[in-house]
Amino acid sequence: MSKLELEIKHLTSADLSAVLELDQICFGGLWTLQGYQRELDSPNSDLLGLFSGGSVVRLLGISCFWSILDEAHITILAVHPQYHRQGFGQALLYSVLKTACKGGLERATLEVRASNSAAISLYQKFGFKIAGRRRRYYKDNDEDALILWLGDLQQPQFQKTLHDWDTIINDRLTKASWS
Secondary structure (H helix, E strand, C coil): CCCECEEEEECCHHHHHHHHHHHHHHHCCCCCHHHHHHHHHCCCEEEEEEEECCCCCCEEEEEEEEEECCEEEEEEEEECHHHCCCCHHHHHHHHHHHHHHHCCCCEEEEEEECCCHHHHHHHHHCCCEEEEEEEEEECCCCEEEEEEEECCCCCHHHHHHHHHHHHHHHHHHHHCCEC
16 A cells, blocks of 8 residues: 655735635634735734645645744644544644754644543643643633643753654554555
């Protein structure tokens, strides 16, 4: 069986209909077309997509972070539900952190639903720590958000951690017939 090619790249306006479709599936319409276009137009925003040429769904995942001073504020990390538990979330988070490092950012932060144990586990694997809680942050159900934090992105030990994750993710994707 041949490997299915995966590619993570910066999104463009041409990708917006696929992005909106994935947003609808994953979040029920979190951001609008104008919202995503604003992200594309902003020099402080990095919007990444995980693409596959060989699958039914072309855009498998998206991530976005804002560069705020020396911090990467991760606003979105989503993988199409049909492709959960294959390492794609890890690949996207790795790409976000690598992009943030290349941009000279010192730390990363995000909010995650307190009930989203799969996402919390993913972030903690990468070294994120719980830094606080935002009460009733999510308006759809008044759920709390946990604030997660990861520092020292520019330190040599984090660079080694990133290198290790690159190997772990590639091995996992290869075992699942992705490359």
